Amino acid sequence: MATILHRIKAYLYDNVLTKDNPNDFTARTTSERSLNVQQICQSAVGRGGADISASAMEHATELFLKEMAYQLCDGYSINTGYFTANTTIRGVFDSPSETFNKDKHSIIFQFNQGEKLRAEIPNIEVEILGVAESSAVILQVTDVKSSSVNDLLTPGRNLKIAGSKIKVAGNDPFIGVFFVNVSTNLRTMVEESDMVTNNPSEVMVVIPNLSAGTYRLEIVTQFTQGALLKEPRTAIFDKLLMVL
Known part of the structure; x- marks a missing residue:
C-alpha cells in the first residue's frame, strides 16, 4: 500500500458538462495559492533540504526554463521526466501548397504529465469537503x-x-x-x-x-x-x- 505523503482537498459542484445524469457532481481542488519559481526554490531548501541556496536554485531554474523555451521554439520536444512538452500547429490547411498563415493558423506549446509525476499519484489522498456553497x-x-x-x-x-x-x-x-x-x-x-x-x-x-x-x-x-x-x-x- 502506498504511503500517503500528500493531501488534496476538493469541493463538489453540479456537473453541467454531462447530460446523461442530471444529479451527478464534479470535483474541483481548492488551491490556497499559486507558487512561483522563487517560492518553490525556497521550499526546496527549507523543507526538502536542498544542498544549494534558494537564490542559486532559482537562477539555475530560470536558465533552464529559458533554454527549454528556446529549444521548443525550434521545434524540439522536451521530456524532463516530470513533464513532456512539444510545439503544435493548429488550424486547417486546405491544400498541400498552402503555407502557414498567422490569421488562420496558430502555434501553441502543449505540456503533459511525465512518468515521474504520475508515479506520485498513488501517494496523494483526496479529501472531499462536500458540496460547494x-x-x-x-x-x-x-x-x-x-x-x-x-x-x-x-x-x-x-x-x-x-x-x-x-x-x-x-x-x-x-x-x-x-x-x-x-x-x-x-x-x-x-x-x-x-x-x-x-x-x-x-x-x-x-x-x-x-x-x-x-x-x-x-x-x-x-x-x-x-x-x-x-x-x-x-x-x-x-x-x-x-x-x-
Whole structure:
C-alpha cells in the first residue's frame, strides 16, 4: 500500500458538462495559492533540504526554463521526466501548397504529465469537503473557432462558457463578462449585444477585439435561483486563456 505523503482537498459542484445524469457532481481542488519559481526554490531548501541556496536554485531554474523555451521554439520536444512538452500547429490547411498563415493558423506549446509525476499519484489522498456553497463557478470554456478547450481565445469569434449559476443578470452597473489582461490588469467587458446565450449553466459570448496576451475570465452577476442577490458575486475561471 502506498504511503500517503500528500493531501488534496476538493469541493463538489453540479456537473453541467454531462447530460446523461442530471444529479451527478464534479470535483474541483481548492488551491490556497499559486507558487512561483522563487517560492518553490525556497521550499526546496527549507523543507526538502536542498544542498544549494534558494537564490542559486532559482537562477539555475530560470536558465533552464529559458533554454527549454528556446529549444521548443525550434521545434524540439522536451521530456524532463516530470513533464513532456512539444510545439503544435493548429488550424486547417486546405491544400498541400498552402503555407502557414498567422490569421488562420496558430502555434501553441502543449505540456503533459511525465512518468515521474504520475508515479506520485498513488501517494496523494483526496479529501472531499462536500458540496460547494451555492456560488457561481466556471467549469470549462471552449473557443468555438479553434475548438480549443480551456486554452485559446479567438477575438471576434464565439466563446462557450459552461458552469453553474453563471447567467449574467441584475441591475448593478458592473455585472457582465470580463476578460482581464494579466500583465496590465486592463478589464475588457463583453458588450450586451455580443451575449449570444445567457443561461444558468451556459453563457456564450463574442470575444472582444483583444490584443495578444494572457487573460483571466470573470463573470460578475447577481443571479441566483428564484431571485437576484443584493450584491454581485464574481466567478473567476481558474485557468488562464491566451490570445496569440
